[in-house]
Amino acid sequence: MITGEYRYSLDEKNRLLIPARIRAEISGNSVLMTRGVEQCIWLFTHEEWKKVCQSLIGSTSLFQEKARLIQRRIIAPAQEAEIDRSGRIIIPNTLREFAGLKKDCIILGIQTYLEIWDEASYAGYLAENEKRFKEAAEEIGSKIAL
Numbered sequence: 001m002i003t004g005e006y007r008y009s010l011d012e013k014n015r016l017l018i019p020a021r022i023r024a025e026i027s028g029n030s031v032l033m034t035r036g037v038e039q040c041i042w043l044f045t046h047e048e049w050k051k052v053c054q055s056l057i058g059s060t061s062l063f064q065e066k067a068r069l070i071q072r073r074i075i076a077p078a079q080e081a082e083i084d085r086s087g088r089i090i091i092p093n094t095l096r097e098f099a100g101l102k103k104d105c106i107i108l109g110i111q112t113y114l115e116i117w118d119e120a121s122y123a124g125y126l127a128e129n130e131k132r133f134k135e136a137a138e139e140i141g142s143k144i145a146l
Contacts, residue, residue, distance in 0.1 A: 002109035007119065009103050014096060015088040016116065022109055023087050033095055034078035039121055041091070041099045043114040049078070091116070 006019045018026075025045075032049040036042040044052060053075055060067030077098075081089040091101060104119035117125070126133075 002111060002114060004107075004109045006107040006109075008105055008107060010091065010096075010101060010105060011088075014091050014093070015084075016091055016105060016107075017086070017088050018083060018114075019107065020087060022107075022114065023083065026083070029083045030080050031083065031089065032078050032080055033089075033092070033116075034074055035095065035098050036115055038125065039099055039117075041095050041101075041116040043081075043089075043116060044112075048112050 002022055002025050004019070004021065006022075008017045008019075010016055018031075028046060030046070032044045032046065033041050034044075056067075056071060056075060060070075062068060077094065079092050079095065081092075083089055099116065100118045100121050101116070102118055102120075106115075106117045106119050106122045108115040108117070
């Protein structure tokens with residue numbers, strides 16, 4: 001299970017360190033990255049990415065416009081990234097530009113995948129959505145028992 005919030009900086013070669021605790025959960029030496037729904041990068045292990053693709057493609061038809069839109073937005077821009085000996089990955093320019101990554105980044109572990117955010121963008125996202133978060137917590141809280 002991948003969880004946690006980590007702060008790292010992109011280096012001059014657009015490399016980002018993947019925390020050792022998270023790397024321990026990744027089998028192999030590469031991951032897949034794609035555009036997130038919000039202005040972030042989603043990062044998956046090969047196994048999880050295969051599940052995402054099978055779900056997106058297996059539950060839709062190429063004759064459905066919305067399905068094609070999702071496939072073009074999520075599956076098409078995906079790129080594989082090798083994890084180097086130091087535990088870093090290179091963030092491709094297209095994904096870095098999409099997420100607005102400048103230097104300081106936030107890495108969020110969300111059980112089966114990671115999100116990579118520009119630190120300032122993430123802070124803005126949290127502030128902008130605080131009221132909606134409280135509403136969502138209230139709604140979801142009424143459906144689950146802790």
